[in-house]
Each structure stands twice: as C-alpha cells, then as structure tokens.
Amino acid sequence: MIRTIQKKFLVSLVSSAMLLTAAPMIQAADDTSAIQKRLQTIIPNDAQNAQITSTPVPGLYQIQIGMTVVYMSKDGQYLVNGNVVNLETNQNLTKEAKAKTRKLALSKISEKGMIVYPAKGGKDNAKHTITVFTDIDCPYCAKLHKEIPALNDAGVNVRYLAYPRSGMGSPSYFKAVSVWCAKDPVKSMDDAMVGLPPENKQCQNPVRDHMMQAEVFEVNGTPNIILDNGDLLPGYVPAKELIKLLKSS
Structure with a gap:
C-alpha cells in the first residue's frame, strides 16, 4: 500500500x-x-x-x-x-x-486551442461551461456529442480538449490533428463524430499539449467531463443529468 x-x-x-x-x-x-x-x-x-x-x-x-x-x-x-x-x-x-x-x-489552459460549442445566446452569456477530454473514436464521446445541442439550449458552453486514448502517432491521434487543423474545426468534429473520416491535415496544433494536460488532470478514459466548479465526471453523462448537476453545483 x-x-x-x-x-x-x-x-x-x-x-x-x-x-x-x-x-x-x-x-x-x-x-x-x-x-x-x-x-x-x-x-x-x-x-x-x-x-x-x-x-x-x-x-x-x-x-x-x-x-x-x-x-x-x-x-x-x-x-x-x-x-x-x-x-x-x-x-x-x-x-x-x-x-x-x-x-x-x-483556467490556465487557453481556450484558443479548444473546439468550442457556445451556449444559445452566445458564449459570454452562458450559464455554465463544461470542458471535455474527447476521443473521436470513442463511442460514448460520439453519444455525448449528439447531446451538445441540448446542452447549448440549456445555456451550457461545451469545450473540447483532444485525448486520443490510443496515444501519439495512432490513427485516432491523426484524426484529432486533422480535425483541429481543419478550416472549420467545428464542422470537421461534427462529421468525425458521425463516422466521416476527416480530411488529412497537418498544422501547428494543440493535440499533444492536450494529451499532456490529460495526465495532469489524471484522465484515464473518455469522455472525461470537467464542470465549471472543478468537479471531474469520468465517463459519459446524459445531457439531462449534466444540466441538473450544473444547476446544483
């Protein structure tokens, strides 16, 4: 021990x-x-x-x-x-x-490197913000992604950090790089989460830095959801339950 x-x-x-x-x-x-x-x-x-x-x-x-x-x-x-x-x-x-x-x-991680889905009415008018370590090849990440509209409608900003679980140099890693390097990362992420492979892209990107941050936060799976009060939810949580947790936090 x-x-x-x-x-x-x-x-x-x-x-x-x-x-x-x-x-x-x-x-x-x-x-x-x-x-x-x-x-x-x-x-x-x-x-x-x-x-x-x-x-x-x-x-x-x-x-x-x-x-x-x-x-x-x-x-x-x-x-x-x-x-x-x-x-x-x-x-x-x-x-x-x-x-x-x-x-x-x-608070020390720049939002510029995240893919952000703003709350209805605008990011600055959001009631809450969640930050999600996500993996494009994770089925439960795709399930959570489908619920982003419901979260946005409830006044929740959803911010993505990349955490391809299979590691650096893996197909999941290069998918994440391609999404973050796309001309329209939000659309590319939407497409990738329904199984459409992103166009192969390379650029200066934050994916490796996000993976290092995942170690800091002791993330060991996806999705991992960090609420705006700092609580960590290690796994998929339905939008309705997420919204309740945020309201009570």
Whole structure:
C-alpha cells in the first residue's frame, strides 16, 4: 500500500511541475517537521513542492501534490489514502481540494486551442461551461456529442480538449490533428463524430499539449467531463443529468 502511494506521488510530481510552478510549502499552524522529514524520505528531491495543510481532524494533515491528495499523521508515522468526509454536513474535503486544483489548472489552459460549442445566446452569456477530454473514436464521446445541442439550449458552453486514448502517432491521434487543423474545426468534429473520416491535415496544433494536460488532470478514459466548479465526471453523462448537476453545483 505504502509503495503504491509513494509511486503515485512520484508520478504526480511530473504533473505538478506543469501545474504548480514553484509552489511553496504551506506551513500549517502546528509543527509539521515530522511530516516534512517523512516526505523527504518518500520524495527527497521534490518534498518542497508539497502543500501541507491542517484538517478539521486533530493530528491529521492534508498533503497535496498536483491532483494527488493524501493525509498523514502529525508524527509522520501513518499515511492515509482516501476521502475525508464530514458526516454531519456530507462535505467531502478531499473532493473539494481536488476540484479547486482542477479549476485553477483549467483556467490556465487557453481556450484558443479548444473546439468550442457556445451556449444559445452566445458564449459570454452562458450559464455554465463544461470542458471535455474527447476521443473521436470513442463511442460514448460520439453519444455525448449528439447531446451538445441540448446542452447549448440549456445555456451550457461545451469545450473540447483532444485525448486520443490510443496515444501519439495512432490513427485516432491523426484524426484529432486533422480535425483541429481543419478550416472549420467545428464542422470537421461534427462529421468525425458521425463516422466521416476527416480530411488529412497537418498544422501547428494543440493535440499533444492536450494529451499532456490529460495526465495532469489524471484522465484515464473518455469522455472525461470537467464542470465549471472543478468537479471531474469520468465517463459519459446524459445531457439531462449534466444540466441538473450544473444547476446544483
């Protein structure tokens, strides 16, 4: 268990370099020297990038690197990998910490590199915005794509980031590049999502950068939907349910 979490920390450090540029360690009110010492044994070269904050649970501290959130006892002896939930309010503190980080990371990605389907009445008048990591060859991505008009009508902007799951250099990757390089990327995406192969195009494109961002957000499938409050939905969600979630978020 501990080795698995250590490995997760190390993998996350690659993402945190993109996400948390020179992030300072946040010193909690109490002495956290034992936690810092333990982190030095787990991630000796990057322990200073860890954000350490106190939690409402006495003696338990939150440690965050990128999207990875774990907890450690004040003496550095026990590491807890899981969610901390306030049973009185049903508040998931771990989920909220990750959502806050996602929201911040998302704000740093230029919309110019996304394919955007604006809400009815215009992008700037939208009630909500969702950002979707999509794969042209993913059946559930195509299913979600068909529901974009319903989302737009409900005042939701839909923004696409490319995540061809089969990887760099794959047919799905080159399809994504061709769509993003098309003269009309929106029409090309519409056609591709109903099975019409896009015209082969090459240009300076953001597909590789989007795939790197997918690692930062710990995306491991498609579609992955990020709500405007930073929550991540790992899979297809029907438009009606999405709209309800957005209204309640």
